[in-house]
Amino acid sequence: MRKITFSEATLEAMREEMRRDDRIFIMGEDIVRQGGIFGQFKGLSEEFGIEKVLDTPITETAIIGAAIGASLAGMRPVADMHFADFMGVSMDEIFNQMAKIRYMFGGQTTVPMVIRAPDGLIRSAAAQHSQSIEAWFNNIPGIKVVTPSNPADAKGLLKAALRSDDPIIYFENKDLFRQIGEVPEDEEYLVPIGKAKIVKEGTDVTIVSYSIMMQKALEAAEILEAEGISVEVIDLITLSPFDEVTVIESVKKTNRLLIAHEAVKIGGLGGEVAAVVAEKALDYLDAPIMRVGAKFTPVPFSPTLEEAYRPKTKEIVDGIKSMFK
Amino acid sequence: MSKELYASFYETMFKIRTFEKRIEEFSMKGEIPGFVHLYIGEEAIAAGVCANLTKSDYIQSTHRGHGHTIAKGASVDKMMAELFGKRTGYCKGKGGSMHIADFSVGMLGANGIVGGGYTLATGAALAEKIKKTNNVSVVFFGDGASNRGTFHEALNMAAVWKLPIVFVCENNEWASTTPYLTTTSVKDIADRAVGYGIPGVIVDGNDVVKVYEESGKAIERARRGEGPSIVEMKTYRIKGHFVGDPEMYRTEEEVQKRFEANDPIKRFESKVISEGFLSENEIKKIQETVINEIDAAVQFAFDSPFPAEYELYEDLYVD
Secondary structure (H helix, E strand, O other): OOEEEHHHHHHHHHHHHHHHHHEEEEOOOOOOOOOOOOOOOOOOOHHOOOOOOOOOOOOHHHHHHHHHHHHHHOEEEEHHHHHHHHHHHHHHHHHHOOOHHHOOOOOOOOOOEEEEEEEEEOOOOOOOOOOHHHHHHHHHOOEEEEEEOOOHHHHHHHHHHHHHHEEEEEEEHHHHOOOOOOOOOOOOOOOOOOHHHHHHOOOOOEEEEHHHHHHHHHHHHHHHHOOOOOOOEEEOOEEOOOOOHHHHHHHHHHHEEEEEEEEEEOOOHHHHHHHHHHHHHHOOOOOOOOEEEEEEOOOOHHHHHHHHHHHHHHHHHHHHHHHHH | OOOOHHHHHHHHHHHHHHHHHHHHHHHHHOOOOOOOOOOOOOOOHHHHHHHOOOOOOEOOOOOHHHHHHHOOOOOHHHHHHHHHOOOOOOOOOOOOOOHOOOOOHHOOOOOOOOOHHHHHHHHHHHHHHHHHOOEEEEEEEEOHHOOOOOHHHHHHHHHHHHOOEEEEEEEEEOOOEHHHHHOOOOHHHHHHHHHHOOOOEEEEEEOHHHHHHHHHHHHHHHHOOOOOOEEEEEOOOOOOOOOOOOOOOHHHHHHHHHHHOHHHHHHHHHHHHOOOOOOOHHHHHHHHHHHHHHHHHHHHHHHHHHHHHHHHOOOOOOO
16 A cells, blocks of 8 residues: 555545535635645645635634634534644633534534644644643533544544534644555545544553554553563544443453553543543453553653653553553 | 515514513523523614524624524524423523524524624634625624624634624623723724724614614625624613623613613604604504514413433434
């Protein structure tokens, strides 16, 4: 299969879906001239025109709000946030409007829109340009939160999001944009929303992870396999509402669970996954559930501190080994 | 101006007033749950503005939204049922007074967040521009809401993209329980239009004909693709911020004086009679029809069932 970057995979998804459905349009900061910080929008304005590919004022509130309004008027907007961190600017629009409109109006309408939100650590971008904030949205009914961990899923998941009638937040890790991988050319290649994927089967312990942390989860699995521990690795893909069945079935088989994400550990998604497993499969557990995540500080600037903040493969390996002591 | 148009102004205003009076009664008795904000005294604005719109045009409303909803052509049966929290209401009992909407007539929703509607209305206007229709979007907001940051973001975006939208300010002088001048940098909200390079006009919001004409000009301008305007309607909030508001911040005399001098319905009634557009008999007939309609709506609401527990999870997600 041909190999392309994660960024190109998302661009391909946008192109194919915009050709397929003329209700899709995209707006955000620096899309037309710059083509996106990671080149993820390059050439879109040339193909679809500046009526469908819009450079907005620097107004995240109006970008999200206008996307919601346009979706109510029959369009399928994509709102780019530049950096996930900037979603704080438009939180009212996200949690009081976008998430609630369908429900509080009794199903009279749908809100088919996608927020694209580049997140995660990248080369000392520091406290306001590096965060992984997915857990905030886990607590808000009415939104679906998804995130791919590789170029193929980046394409298939974005396409599925663009076809969904629910409002979706699509987190895309900034460090993954340059990553190269095999990506299907099939225009009907979709990654289903709401389903987790067992990326590697195993029998002794389950690692639940997502986004860029999947790489460390798989790395840890390889190290542990060499030491005789069989590891099952699940990529959640949809973070809210997450696929409880796949996680619970896996834990029933392996009897051990570790959740790993790049976001801050405290109050992170790991806590929710752990709670669900504790509620529904406690009797199957042979060891305490463990979590690996970033330290509880803002993201620091200096490379040495950023590295200290970052969750590591070794923490996953050590955590799992401790379960077998 | 035709007799029919005048009759429809009267009917809409009287319908809003009658609806609100019944709502006040049931809310005071506790039969309508939740917060209720009444539009009494401001009826001319919704009636006059919406008379310029078709069902394909959009409005975004506020927490004080019953008047806009009625004027846009929504059914009072389904509104009443919604306010009572019944399954037959517009939102199946999930929204209530602050979240009433009728998408079938372009009423995109009341909003419990002050200043929450601007950006949504701007997006609806953007959609119509992309689709190349002649439809327009109107957002209603209060004097208090004009201090929100969303006001600035939406107006700048609408102005720079010349979107088909009109910003209708209902300046009722009260931002909840605070006199607006104590928290607002300008006396006339329309002055703020200068900052966006767009027209800003001031209108007597209790004169339904003036409201109709002036908002009509802004709406037609938007339809022609010439961009947004701010139309500021000067009015006065007759009732408290919400039903049950003890109104410690003003005297009853002050309110009564303002209402008696400037009740938009009374003013219009004497105008149409003295100018010979409608007879007292014709007015009485309109009143009777409206009262029957509202009575029937109340009956419909009372007769309707509450939603069942299993409906809690319905309409959360599509897929």
